[in-house]
Amino acid sequence: MDGINVRDHGKTLDGKRSKVQCNYCAKVMSGFFRLKCHLGGIRGDVTPCEKAPANVKELLRNRLLERKRENIGKEVGKLCHPDLPLKRNSSPNSTSVSHNKRQNTRSFITEGVTIPSGSKDSQTASNDETKEDSASRKVLRCIGRFFYETGLDFSAVNSVSFKGIINATLDLSQVEYEAPSCQELKGWILQAEVKEMQEYVKNIRKSWATTGCSILLDGWVDEKGRHLVSFLVDCPQGPMYLNSYDISPFMGNIEALQLLLEQIIEELGVENVIQVVAYSTTGWLEALGKQFMDRCKGVFWTVSSSHCIEIMLEKIGMIDTIRETLDKIKIITKFIHSHATVLKLWKKHAHGDDIIKPSKIRSAMPFMTLEYIVSAKQKLEDMFASPEWNMSVWASRVEGKRVANLVGNHSFWVEAEIVSKATIPLVRLLIAFGLLCCIVRMVKNQKSQDLISQQLDEYRNAKGCFQEGSAIGPRTTISPANWWSSYGQHHPELQKFAVRILSQNCDGASKYGLKRTMAEKLLTNGRNPIEQQRLSDLTFVHYNLQLQQFKSPMKSDILAEEVDPMDDWIVDEAPESVCLTGDSSWMGLDSAEADIDQRGPSRFEAKKEPR
Numbered sequence: 001m002d003g004i005n006v007r008d009h010g011k012t013l014d015g016k017r018s019k020v021q022c023n024y025c026a027k028v029m030s031g032f033f034r035l036k037c038h039l040g041g042i043r044g045d046v047t048p049c050e051k052a053p054a055n056v057k058e059l060l061r062n063r064l065l066e067r068k069r070e071n072i073g074k075e076v077g078k079l080c081h082p083d084l085p086l087k088r089n090s091s092p093n094s095t096s097v098s099h100n101k102r103q104n105t106r107s108f109i110t111e112g113v114t115i116p117s118g119s120k121d122s123q124t125a126s127n128d129e130t131k132e133d134s135a136s137r138k139v140l141r142c143i144g145r146f147f148y149e150t151g152l153d154f155s156a157v158n159s160v161s162f163k164g165i166i167n168a169t170l171d172l173s174q175v176e177y178e179a180p181s182c183q184e185l186k187g188w189i190l191q192a193e194v195k196e197m198q199e200y201v202k203n204i205r206k207s208w209a210t211t212g213c214s215i216l217l218d219g220w221v222d223e224k225g226r227h228l229v230s231f232l233v234d235c236p237q238g239p240m241y242l243n244s245y246d247i248s249p250f251m252g253n254i255e256a257l258q259l260l261l262e263q264i265i266e267e268l269g270v271e272n273v274i275q276v277v278a279y280s281t282t283g284w285l286e287a288l289g290k291q292f293m294d295r296c297k298g299v300f301w302t303v304s305s306s307h308c309i310e311i312m313l314e315k316i317g318m319i320d321t322i323r324e325t326l327d328k329i330k331i332i333t334k335f336i337h338s339h340a341t342v343l344k345l346w347k348k349h350a351h352g353d354d355i356i357k358p359s360k361i362r363s364a365m366p367f368m369t370l371e372y373i374v375s376a377k378q379k380l381e382d383m384f385a386s387p388e389w390n391m392s393v394w395a396s397r398v399e400g401k402r403v404a405n406l407v408g409n410h411s412f413w414v415e416a417e418i419v420s421k422a423t424i425p426l427v428r429l430l431i432a433f434g435l436l437c438c439i440v441r442m443v444k445n446q447k448s449q450d451l452i453s454q455q456l457d458e459y460r461n462a463k464g465c466f467q468e469g470s471a472i473g474p475r476t477t478i479s480p481a482n483w484w485s486s487y488g489q490h491h492p493e494l495q496k497f498a499v500r501i502l503s504q505n506c507d508g509a510s511k512y513g514l515k516r517t518m519a520e521k522l523l524t525n526g527r528n529p530i531e532q533q534r535l536s537d538l539t540f541v542h543y544n545l546q547l548q549q550f551k552s553p554m555k556s557d558i559l560a561e562e563v564d565p566m567d568d569w570i571v572d573e574a575p576e577s578v579c580l581t582g583d584s585s586w587m588g589l590d591s592a593e594a595d596i597d598q599r600g601p602s603r604f605e606a607k608k609e610p611r
Contacts, residue, residue, distance in 0.1 A: 004059055009052075010035045024051040040064045140180045144189035148538065149545040151518060154182045186534060193541045200548065207237040208272035215264065215276045218509035219247075219285075222520050227251055230519050231264055232509045232547070239512065239550065241543035244519040254287050261292065265299065275300035277508045303508070313363035316423060325419045326366045328412060329373055332380070335403045341392060342400075349383040350376060367423050374420045380407045512550055518542050 013019040013028065020035050021028050027049070029035060034046045040060035041048035049057070143166070147154060156162050157179045166179055180189060212235065219229035231242040242264070250256040265273050276292065278285045281303055289301045317323060333356050336346050346355060355376070357368040373380070383389060384404045394400030406412055522539045 004056070006032050006036050006039070006060070009039055009056060022049055022052075024053075025049050036060050036064060140184065141189055141192055143180055144185050145193060145545065147185055148190070148193060148541045149549070151515070151542055154185045157182060157185065190534070190537055190541065193545075194537045197541050197544050201240050201544065204233075204235065204237045204240055207235055208269065211235050211237070212274040213268065213272050214274055215261075215268070216509035217276065217278050217285075218514065218516075219279055220516060222516070226523070228516070228519060228523060230509070230514070230516070230543075232512070232514075233268065239547040241514075241540065241547060244522055244539070246523045251284060254284065254291055257284065257288050258291055258295065261288070262296070265296070270298070273299050275302055278303050279508050279510060311363075313367065317363065317366060321415075322419050322423065325415050326370060328406060329366070329370050329416065331406060332373065332403055333369065335399060339394065342394060345383055345386070345388055345392075348388075349379045349386070367420075370416060371420050371424050374413070374416050377413055384408065512547060514543055514546060 009023050010020045010032065011023065013021055019028055019030060020032055022035060022038060024039075027038065027047075029038060029046050036042075038046040038049050039052045039056055040063070041052075041057055042061065042064050143157075146152075147156070163179055214234045216232040216234055216239075217229055218232065219227065221227055225248075226246055227248045228244060228246055230244040233240050233242055245260065247257065247260070250260070261276070265276075276299060278289060278301065280286075281289070292299075292301045317326060336342050336355055347353075353372075353376070355369070355373065356365070357372050358365055384407050389395055389404075392400075395404070518539045522535055527535065
């Protein structure tokens, strides 16, 4: 009987052996280890079996208790203060009291039970229990990661509703899964996540030598009047949270703020930092920016580039002549996009092209659309002169006649072409001027500057190795930085420069939408060192988990965003209608794809055709 095999007293209900049924009472539980506890009468994870033979119950109980005493003896030597968190560089396998408590309750789950004598069955049982324990810890860590990422209060693990969610998700039938305790969330689970996140951050850091990185500032004044700022680092490998500071004591002391920023740059590696992206151009940031640019010649100080360009283009669009022309262009786009049959007719003449050219820079869209419509003049004229148009109901409608007359007006096209020729070069000049500034500031060697300028000519003319990469496929399926890595190898000076420039983020920290609550807690005094270190670890994991999840697909860095279906270049502004139930009308829009013959494009609801 000493070589008892627990598998003789239960049976698996699935191929993965995650559900096991007792042969005596038919109770279902997860894993053979719990079956041992069930048969041995060890309370904790399962209820004792009332129908198990006395000899089976006694043998398994003795073996379990003996093994439990051995494990407790081993753990006593490792026992630490229950409130002392592990260091960030510690092993996730290190044990805390919260883990010991689970050991006591669940009977040495980390090592399992082995039956002496070295039999094959005994070894198999031990291996299975080790796998079961590993799977259990994995589930506990997943739950912990959810709490860390969302910032939920740890006490929620004691909620009956939360436990119900876990059991329903795991579909454990009669088996109730034990959620992690608050102590475990503060202890070994948190330290395991800290260690894993440190490895993630370490891998990001390795990429900086090739791509460089940007420091993003996110500052605010909290309810207590404190001036707080968080530092993020961004690169193609992914964004990461660095730290948060209360700079209230240094307000007005630009030298101290400059020193803080220089220390952060030194920590990241001066050779790795390409730019610092501020969140404002006013207040202390204005003074710091001026001093920083004077003292740190190799690093750019900037505000969100897309925001700056957007402001410039908005100013351009306010010029009377330009605004009037853009309004006329908008009349055409609204009409075509508002009626399914007209949109279908346009697609036919334009070979499927969209008449509106969306852009990630909101204020650039009107100018890009204007440029396209000028180039598509013949297509528009052909459409409004076609038999399909003349036979459509819109040809006799006031709205249709208005647009057709506009397209047939020679003076309109003259104005549109003049405005396009005047504005599009300005849009492109913003990019070209920025390129020249980058070359001069980032490349100190005059010879290298000259080489880059010469190699740029080959790039513009798609010569040499650039000819292969000029095809549509490579340009739309890989990011710009990766494109240069693949096709710029014969021009190393230009390649290195291009990769580091194109790898930088044009936007500031605000695009990540990180909530500031955790940082505010971290920067509040009054905790003992243990709790402060634990909160520091939690903040590190919390923000980096959110940034890790934010990581966008590669294509979003290349393709322009689709135009908003409610944009005023597509539809007229209208007051929001409300249903009797109080629901807004937009919530009833069907976003599913539909046949354009019936409903127009899938991005919006076209107007119903008059009969």
